[in-house]
Amino acid sequence: MKVERSCKIVHKTQTGDAIFMVLEAGDMVRTSYRNPGQFVHIRCGDALLLRRPISVASCQEDWPHDLVTIVFEVRGQGTAWLADRKLGETLDVLGLLGNGFPMRREGRYLLVGGGIGVPPLWGCAQYTSGKSTAILGFRSREKAILLDLFREDCAKTLIATDDGSLGYHGFVDALVRQELEQDRAYDAVLACGPKPMLKNVAKAAKEFGVPCKVSMEERMGCGVGACLVCACDMKDGSRKHVCKDGPVFDAEEVDWDA
């Protein structure tokens, strides 16, 4: 069951461009949690009609209020409004929406994130409590986020930056190949980030015969599957919807050339 709840901001910090918020979400996790990688749809003021989908970085059942952590960057009007909210203010939130990454607690995953696609993978890292490996890509050292949290919750955390200012100089798919060459005993590669990155990571995973799940992004309307605007082209010619069928899809299903 999905719910609409008034959620209080109980923690807010900013690191570089990334804003980290913890929300008291009533019974949202209890009623609608499926797996790591779901999202919430947040109303961003009265001036904007459309809610903004924000991936859940981490969530937990709690009493009396479940806790939902989101990490986002200012991308436009909606996220700018959201970034201006202060501690103690409440947000109108629909959640938890969509299907996240299918995972087993005893599994071991290669988590690959790019930029603001990194946060939902933290929930995946927590889910497998220290067994998974993270490969995180950022434009530069200044853009890197959540590193300490991943280091705490992963067996190994590798960093790539586009400009070489931190970790490996280059893109994450090169690190994915390096890692899989040494060790391909992962249950799956789980990836979230820009579409070109996802395409390259999916290709690398396929080369090593490791299953790959990707979290897709598209301009969204209702967030629940009623308006059909967030279409994602599938290899079989059909169009699925990021909000309801996704956001996580099997990389093999997606038409990467669309």
Next chain:
Amino acid sequence: MPDRQELEQQLRSALEGAKTALEELVPDLKPAPVAPVDTSVTLAGMVMKNPVVVASGTFGFGREYGEFYDLSELGGICAKGLTLHRREGNPAPRIAETPMGILNSVGLQNPGVDAFIADELPFLRQFDVKVIANISGNTPEEYRIMCEKLAEAGVDMIEVNISCPNVKAGGLAYGTRPELAAEVTRMAKSHAGSVPVMVKLSPNVTDITEIAKAAEGAGADALSLINTIRGMRIDVDTRRPILKMNTGGLSGPAVLPVAVRMVWEVANAVRLPILGMGGVSSGEDAAQLMLAGASAVAVGTACFADPFAPLTVRDGLAAIAAKQGLTSVSQLTGGVRPW
């Protein structure tokens, strides 16, 4: 010595008596009897328990918003637009936000009329709500086949879409030329059996009353308006339109005044009942459409901001009727007092 129960009884009746005496002395103290407002409306013979329908294309087949509330709370559900065969719709992006509105270009993605009848209609039939099927055809022949199938399956009304701005064939062409609108209406009417036929009009015309009259002349039972207004938004940095199809249909609060004006014009031009829609997100918005001449209203885009919007509109309408001393919400219909 009277027992406790007896004492209580005496005390109660004494209090009642004092209250009645006081109310007679000071009449204002007596609460005015609240006459319950009758929210039911009739649209082309179809009786709905309240005037709020959810607009086609904004509510899927009800399953998603049915997770938030009981669909029986609604007056009617206009199902997602159907075509004879399954359609995958247009490539993304299909949506762009605008000031107080959205542009969409979904392109009639739907599973096809047969899948609707087999998989979705039985679900909708579990609820105490009127089910309106919305259909689009490439040819009059396709409208005929769909009407026959839906009439046999049993829906409460068929909404004939002759105004989709987002498909190349059919769609808008039928809605902008009176003779084609009449042809499609006649075809639908003669194959829908006893199911009432409502024709959905496009605002993308010079004179909407011409099309309304053509549909009326061809036997339509009701009219619904307005569909979306064609629009476009461009990203100035990339110089690309936001929508992959370049243009799309505008909906949301921005279009409400256009909808009110067009409902008013059509109500003055034809005798058919009207399902008014376009930018409704409050009881007051809905009341404007009803005063302009609508018998019922549809809520669409407002659901995206607030899934509960149709219920807010329903309750707001009832509150307005009560405040104005009406006994029925339907008394608002056509009640505008133009200068």
